[in-house]
Amino acid sequence: MIGAPEQSAALTELWTLCERDERECRETLEQPTWLFAEFTSRSYAVPPNGWEPLFYDEALHEKRWSWLAANEPRVRKAMGML
Numbered sequence: 001m002i003g004a005p006e007q008s009a010a011l012t013e014l015w016t017l018c019e020r021d022e023r024e025c026r027e028t029l030e031q032p033t034w035l036f037a038e039f040t041s042r043s044y045a046v047p048p049n050g051w052e053p054l055f056y057d058e059a060l061h062e063k064r065w066s067w068l069a070a071n072e073p074r075v076r077k078a079m080g081m082l
Contacts, residue, residue, distance in 0.1 A: 002067035004060055 028035060068075060 002063050004063050007055060007060060010055070
């Protein structure tokens with residue numbers, strides 16, 4: 001929508017990862033706190049996924065701000081602010 005196809009494609013990968021981990025995460029949340037901490041700590045133990053840097057890129061923020069500026073009336077209307 002804002003002209004960020006790389007980020008759009010990365011969302012598919014992120015969705016797949018979330019779907020894969022959802023059941024295990026839900027089960028782990030029902031366990032003692034230390035076990036959940038152990039479960040979440042594994043994300044820090046592996047290299048970042050390819051999609052992560054795409055969402056921290058300064059160019060993406062510029063695209064988003066440009067899109068928001070160009071579509072401000074539409075966004076305000078959708079938010080019920082007009």
